[in-house]
Amino acid sequence: MSSIDVTLRTLKLVSPEASCNTDLTKGPWLFDTGGPDYGPGSSQQDVAPANTPRQGQIPVEYQDASDQELTNRILAAKQTLGERLVILGHHYQRDEVVAFADFVGDSFQLANAAQTREKAEYIVFCGVHFMAETADILSSENQSVILPNLAAGCSMADMADESSVEECWEQLMDLYKDERTDDGKASVIPVTYMNCSAALKAFVGKNGGIVCTSSNAATVLEWAFERGQRVLFFPDQHLGRNTAKAMGVALEHMPMWNPRKALGGSDARTLLDAKVILWHGFCSVHKRFNVGQIQKARTEHPGVQIVVHPECPMPVVDAADMAGSTDYIQKAVAAAPAGSVFGIGTEINMVNRLAAEHPEHTIFCLDPLICPCSTMYRIHPGYIAWVLEALVAGEVVNQISVPASVAADAKVALERMLAARP
Numbered sequence: 001m002s003s004i005d006v007t008l009r010t011l012k013l014v015s016p017e018a019s020c021n022t023d024l025t026k027g028p029w030l031f032d033t034g035g036p037d038y039g040p041g042s043s044q045q046d047v048a049p050a051n052t053p054r055q056g057q058i059p060v061e062y063q064d065a066s067d068q069e070l071t072n073r074i075l076a077a078k079q080t081l082g083e084r085l086v087i088l089g090h091h092y093q094r095d096e097v098v099a100f101a102d103f104v105g106d107s108f109q110l111a112n113a114a115q116t117r118e119k120a121e122y123i124v125f126c127g128v129h130f131m132a133e134t135a136d137i138l139s140s141e142n143q144s145v146i147l148p149n150l151a152a153g154c155s156m157a158d159m160a161d162e163s164s165v166e167e168c169w170e171q172l173m174d175l176y177k178d179e180r181t182d183d184g185k186a187s188v189i190p191v192t193y194m195n196c197s198a199a200l201k202a203f204v205g206k207n208g209g210i211v212c213t214s215s216n217a218a219t220v221l222e223w224a225f226e227r228g229q230r231v232l233f234f235p236d237q238h239l240g241r242n243t244a245k246a247m248g249v250a251l252e253h254m255p256m257w258n259p260r261k262a263l264g265g266s267d268a269r270t271l272l273d274a275k276v277i278l279w280h281g282f283c284s285v286h287k288r289f290n291v292g293q294i295q296k297a298r299t300e301h302p303g304v305q306i307v308v309h310p311e312c313p314m315p316v317v318d319a320a321d322m323a324g325s326t327d328y329i330q331k332a333v334a335a336a337p338a339g340s341v342f343g344i345g346t347e348i349n350m351v352n353r354l355a356a357e358h359p360e361h362t363i364f365c366l367d368p369l370i371c372p373c374s375t376m377y378r379i380h381p382g383y384i385a386w387v388l389e390a391l392v393a394g395e396v397v398n399q400i401s402v403p404a405s406v407a408a409d410a411k412v413a414l415e416r417m418l419a420a421r422p
């Protein structure tokens with residue numbers, strides 16, 4: 001049983017009113033039922049689109065294997081494959097997965113890592129679907145990117161689908177068609193957070209736009225404002241709002257676009273005055289954080305430093321001492337003098353790992369209820385053993401392959417991002 005399993009079970013006993021489904025403690029294969037579903041965890045209330053990638057059942061031998069047996073099998077396969085293999089792991093993966101990663105990072109760092117591991121024939125991506133797509137786009141033709149569990153998607157990414165964004169774009173183009181700009185700037189520049197499908201990255205590439213991550217969102221918005229009057233930012237409203245607000249954009253110039261409403265639920269005047277049009281998307285992990293948790297942490301731990309991820313709602317970011325990407329959070333903790341106290345607002349696996357790596361500090365998660373990302377949690381050593389042993393046997397399973405026509409436009413947008421370093 002993993003440390004997080006133990007913690008979840010303990011919390012179930014002490015917190016019966018808990019809203020996070022603790023069925024996460026069971027094997028993820030129990031949720032590979034073939035239906036569109038994120039499974040338990042933070043996204044359990046989110047609606048998965050019908051076309052969400054699904055994972056079939058992996059062989060029972062991987063479901064029944066003990067932790068030690070899976071470890072032995074994964075290490076043996078890694079040794080056999082040698083430099084032909086690289087395993088990438090996102091910070092939000094559980095410890096039992098991160099233990100096998102050759103490189104751990106945030107989505108920006110992993111995008112770079114995928115591009116620079118030229119010797120590896122196989123990139124096994126322990127993250128979520130959009131990250132594996134990005135790795136496939138940036139890697140060379142003779143490399144295969146593998147996602148150990150196809151159901152490891154992202155509910156936030158699914159909140160912006162291609163047809164809804166195209167429909168929004170058509171309405172905006174129609175609204176801005178008579179706009180005159182003396183400086184030759186475009187009426188609107190599309191900016192997508194990395195957390196979206198390859199099709200949407202291609203959309204921004206085709207329409208003069210760019211991708212951003214939480215590491216470089218401000219740099220990317222500056223890039224966009226040099227080229228356009230305003231920005232359409234999707235899918236995460238919170239990253240867009242927090243970043244633009246920090247750059248001095250007034251809240252009244254940041255209307256929300258709800259794809260289920262006419263003109264996004266806004267009106268023509270508001271959209272003409274807009275500087276950043278925010279898509280109605282969010283991360284179900286980070287929306288769990290609230291100002292009350294910060295106030296409680298300050299009361300119970302005088303001198304605590306509150307560090308949160310910019311996917312948190314704006315009042316949380318405003319009430320925090322610092323806000324930044326996972327890389328930023330990691331560096332803030334590493335740079336602090338021994339004895340520091342941190343209340344952190346991001347995914348629990350990363351917070352627990354930081355606490356273990358920095359025993360000289362007191363580090364805790366602001367959310368008292370441990371509720372991991374439902375989709376990151378779909379990766380488990382059982383799936384890693386399955387994909388690696390298939391590779392040893394000469395078979396590539398769960399390959400993520402972006403069609404060349406989509407990849408070409410998406411790459412344009414990604415390369416603009418990689419050039420726009422934080």
Ligand code: SF4
Nearest residue numbers: 154155156283285373
């Ligand atoms: S933490 Fe949030 S944004 Fe990241 S994969 Fe999970 S749902 Fe998506």
